[in-house]
Amino acid sequence: MRAILKIRHQLATLTTTSALLLAFGATRVEAAESAKDDDVLRAQLSLDASAFKPGVIDGKWGEFTGKALARYMQSQGKSAPDFGDKPPAEFDLPLDRERPTKTTYQFTDEDVKQIGEVPEDHKKQEELDRLRYEDLLELTAEKFHATREFLEEINPGFDWKNAKAGSEVQVPNVQMPFALQKPEDLKKQTEQAEKADKLKVEDDKPEAEQFKIQISVADKILELHQGGKLVGSYPITPGSDSLPAPVGEWYVKGFSWMPTFRWDEAMLQKGERSGDAYNLPPGPNNPVGILWMELNKDGAGIHGTEVPETIGRTTSHGCIRLSNWDVLDLGTKVRPGVHVSIQ
Known part of the structure; x- marks a missing residue:
């Protein structure tokens, strides 16, 4: 009997030990995956702070982070591999490991003022003075260049529907949070310069400082070149099958910050202007976002968007679409007259 009990005890010990080893192994795997996710998030933040933008921040490796x-x-003179579906073992980036990847943000009264209903009906949208953010989750996602899903993931249990001024959330620690005041200020500056006939254009710069825009429809990337060198890139949505982006050589005729957008279904679907249209007011939920850069091609332009998480993953109506924070960055670098090559 004692021998049997001893065997049972040894089996129980082995089972417990095996379970502990499996749990320890699982914990190590989870820790490794968490560290890798943290590296991806840190890489996205580093790229977002650079001139080479990764698109929306979500802490996950993806196509545009790789590009x-x-x-x-x-741009650093190194070989540019195709990373594929998996992140590199080491990121060839100046990662600041002392800087936290997340930080705390407290909602303000000004944030709350930027929230408002956005009707689906364009006629009702036309009656509004602005197309505001629908809620604080949408505002936070744009301000910190993130997906709404990622914000919900890093704020488990937070009640976004009842968020208010004073509420605090965790957000990606981006270097330059997006703020609507910047394009509002640029709108005033541009209008004043136009009235005074002092609007500066790309050709006013020394030749070595002039930018050129190169757009790859296939790669869904807008590259910025200066002095023959690659100095920046942005993920884009470049047109659609029915209304593709206009391949060829163009230039930007002018900028319209915080624009009113003429919603014309016939123009959007067929490229033909009709009399049945709505003038949609400015705001972050305007279909062309916070900036319209008109090309010297009827109906075509480079612009922002109200749905940044769809950049590169859906289609547009023949234009080049960027997130609002990326088009703001681009619009503060280039000037009217900048050359645009779409291939």
Whole structure:
């Protein structure tokens, strides 16, 4: 009997030990995956702070993080590999490991003022003075260049529907949070310069400082070149099958910050202007976002968007679409007259 009890005890010990080893192994795997996710998030933040933009921040490796990293490396004179579906073992980036990847943000009264209903009906939208953010989750996602899903993930249990001024949330620690005041200020500056006939254009710069825009429809990337060198890139949505982006050589005729957008279904679907249209007011939920850069091609332009998480993953109506924070960055670098090559 004692021998049987001893065997049972040994089996129980082995089972417990095996379970502990499995749990320890699972914990190590989870820790490794968490560290890798943290590295991806840190890489996205580093690229977002650079001139090579990764698109929306979500802490996950993806197509546009890889394309941004490859172009950053190319700009440094290094080979630019196709990273594929998996992140590199080591990121060839100046990662600041002392800087936290997340920080706390407290909602303000000004944030709350930027919230308002956005009707689906364009006629009702036309009656509004602004197309505001629908809620504080949408505002926070744009301000910190993130997906709404990622914000919900890093704020488990937070009641976004009842968020108010004074509420605090965790957000990606981006270097330059997006703020609507910047395009509002640029709108005033541009209008004043136009009235005084002092609007500066790209050709006013020394030749070595002039930018050129190169757009790859296939890669869904807008590259910025200066002095023959690659100096920046942005993920884009470049047209659609029915209304593709206009391939060819163009230039930007002018900028319209915080624009009113003429919603014309016939123009959007067929490229033909009709009399049945609505003038949609400015705001972050305007269909062309916070900036319209008109090309010397009827109906075509480079612009922002009200749905940044769809950049590169859906289609547009023949234009080049960027997130609002990326088009703001681009619009503060280039000037009217900048050359645009779409291939």
